[in-house]
Amino acid sequence: MLLIPCPNCGPRDETEFTYGGPVSQWPEMNGGSTTKDWHRAVHFKSSKSTLVSELWYHDAGCERWIVLCRDQNSHDFTARAGP
Amino acid sequence: MHYSGLSLLRRAVCGSEDWASILTEPGMARSYDIVVVGGGGHGLATAYYLASKHHVTNVAVFEAGWIGGGNTARNTTIVRSDYLLNASFGLKNHALQLWADLSQELNFNLMYAPRGYIDLAHSDGELEHFTLRANAMRLGGADASILGLPDLQNRVPQLSVGADARYPVCGALVQEAGGVVRHDAVAWGFARKAIEAGVHVFQNCPVTGFDIREGRLRGVQTPRGNITCDQAVISVAGASVDVAKLASIDLPVMPINVQAFVTEPVKPTLDAVVNYNAGLCYISQTTKGEFVLGGATDGYVSTARRGSFARIEDVLARATQMFPFLSRLRLMRHWSGTADIAMDGNAIVGDTPIKGLKINTGWGYAGFKATPAVGHEMAALLATGRMPDLIAPFALDRFEAGALIDDAGIGPYPWLH
Ligand SMILES: Cc1cc2nc3c(=O)[nH]c(=O)nc-3n(C[C@H](O)[C@H](O)[C@H](O)COP(=O)(O)OP(=O)(O)OC[C@H]3O[C@@H](n4cnc5c(N)ncnc54)[C@H](O)[C@@H]3O)c2cc1C
Numbered sequence A: 001m002l003l004i005p006c007p008n009c010g011p012r013d014e015t016e017f018t019y020g021g022p023v024s025q026w027p028e029m030n031g032g033s034t035t036k037d038w039h040r041a042v043h044f045k046s047s048k049s050t051l052v053s054e055l056w057y058h059d060a061g062c063e064r065w066i067v068l069c070r071d072q073n074s075h076d077f078t079a080r081a082g083p
Numbered sequence B: 001m002h003y004s005g006l007s008l009l010r011r012a013v014c015g016s017e018d019w020a021s022i023l024t025e026p027g028m029a030r031s032y033d034i035v036v037v038g039g040g041g042h043g044l045a046t047a048y049y050l051a052s053k054h055h056v057t058n059v060a061v062f063e064a065g066w067i068g069g070g071n072t073a074r075n076t077t078i079v080r081s082d083y084l085l086n087a088s089f090g091l092k093n094h095a096l097q098l099w100a101d102l103s104q105e106l107n108f109n110l111m112y113a114p115r116g117y118i119d120l121a122h123s124d125g126e127l128e129h130f131t132l133r134a135n136a137m138r139l140g141g142a143d144a145s146i147l148g149l150p151d152l153q154n155r156v157p158q159l160s161v162g163a164d165a166r167y168p169v170c171g172a173l174v175q176e177a178g179g180v181v182r183h184d185a186v187a188w189g190f191a192r193k194a195i196e197a198g199v200h201v202f203q204n205c206p207v208t209g210f211d212i213r214e215g216r217l218r219g220v221q222t223p224r225g226n227i228t229c230d231q232a233v234i235s236v237a238g239a240s241v242d243v244a245k246l247a248s249i250d251l252p253v254m255p256i257n258v259q260a261f262v263t264e265p266v267k268p269t270l271d272a273v274v275n276y277n278a279g280l281c282y283i284s285q286t287t288k289g290e291f292v293l294g295g296a297t298d299g300y301v302s303t304a305r306r307g308s309f310a311r312i313e314d315v316l317a318r319a320t321q322m323f324p325f326l327s328r329l330r331l332m333r334h335w336s337g338t339a340d341i342a343m344d345g346n347a348i349v350g351d352t353p354i355k356g357l358k359i360n361t362g363w364g365y366a367g368f369k370a371t372p373a374v375g376h377e378m379a380a381l382l383a384t385g386r387m388p389d390l391i392a393p394f395a396l397d398r399f400e401a402g403a404l405i406d407d408a409g410i411g412p413y414p415w416l417h
């Protein structure tokens, strides 16, 4: 069970949220990016360490997307930014 | 040692004392033709078929923990081939054919029980889609039928089909050849026969690195020394992302937690595997009488093997919608496994960018049913160097090529598959 520390609403139960997955770095939309860039951005999301920076949408609270860093082994939310 | 009624009887009267151990601890050679990384069902099946079908026995299986300690024995034991897309159907239907004779072949009772797999539809649209899937299965040579409500109620008398349910059931797809297989017996059965044929199986011995030079695999590293080999296959399910990284391979896979539950045992009540699709809950009753239940993933990245209470509640709510009498039973056991889910929700089987190194991953919480087929085809690939038709579509490079095999049409969101 996750107790998710929403920066707007405080600690809330995970059932109040929708998971948005790890934060993505999208390629530039200026015509300079290649298919390979997009392939990498869309398909390779696993973290370099056990820490993941993730998006959560707080449906039952502030109704905003928030970014939080979590340890995928322990499920602890950390103040440190993920890689 | 050959198991038979006679061998059982003889030992029964002699105090059951001289049963030979299934697993031996062999001395480790410095070199093997093929190294299998991961002693789960898939890895052990690969080793078995290498020996039995291709006479390649200079093979080592390295298992970080113990045989059958991974997802092999954490799953809900369901086998079936009711998939829409040809690639998904082909491999799993091949597996279903193999399951039928495998107990005989391995001389080990896998308790394959084709008691029927029943996939419930909750709307006309869903039943229409199931009909499409059933037709595709029949074209592929499998049995499949669509049941309307009265027939479904006959087939599963205990199922609650009342119109006042939150998500009323309106019919089902049935595959009678689907059912359950005793999962830990699969690991032991394959391991036993592989070992008898000369394969070395090492428990408590993880592969900790790969020796790669000029783009070619030369060997693997373990805490018990370095081993040279011509080829290796990574078949480590939930640990795939981390193990592939040891070979500098990025996988389009994410680790996600999945839970399973077992109730206290009661008298035989349910003779089929039933799957509830409004949300997800699948249920069967073991020969011992316990109900085995599973559901959707926990829905976020995790390697904790620890599930959330919300999912337990969710699965049980759906189970009692199907079978209200379950509300009077208690859960006895409950556990998690790390599912390796790929960006299109399907498996990745075949070559890697490194010569001599193969991969088998992405089976998520649906790979138990495919175990013998994956082992069979992976062994063929390793032994002959030719890509078998059944696994060709599951290539790692399909993601870059855009040739995804997304049965559910969900998209690159493993936590939703
Ligand atoms: C809760 C749950 C329910 C499921 N239900 C079903 C179902 O009903 N039907 C179905 O078809 N599928 C189901 N699955 C999926 C199925 O269990 C898996 O897809 C399948 O077991 C994976 O292949 P495997 O058996 O080889 O994996 P595993 O048994 O996990 O084998 C991989 C092995 O690799 C080892 N390993 C890890 N790292 C290393 C290393 N560095 N070196 C050496 N070894 C290593 C691990 O210890 C492990 O034993 C379920 C999964 C879960 C978690």
Ligand SMILES: [Zn+2]
Pocket (backbone or CB within 6 Å): A006, A007, A008, A009, A010, A058, A061, A062, A063, A064
């Ligand atoms: Zn909030």
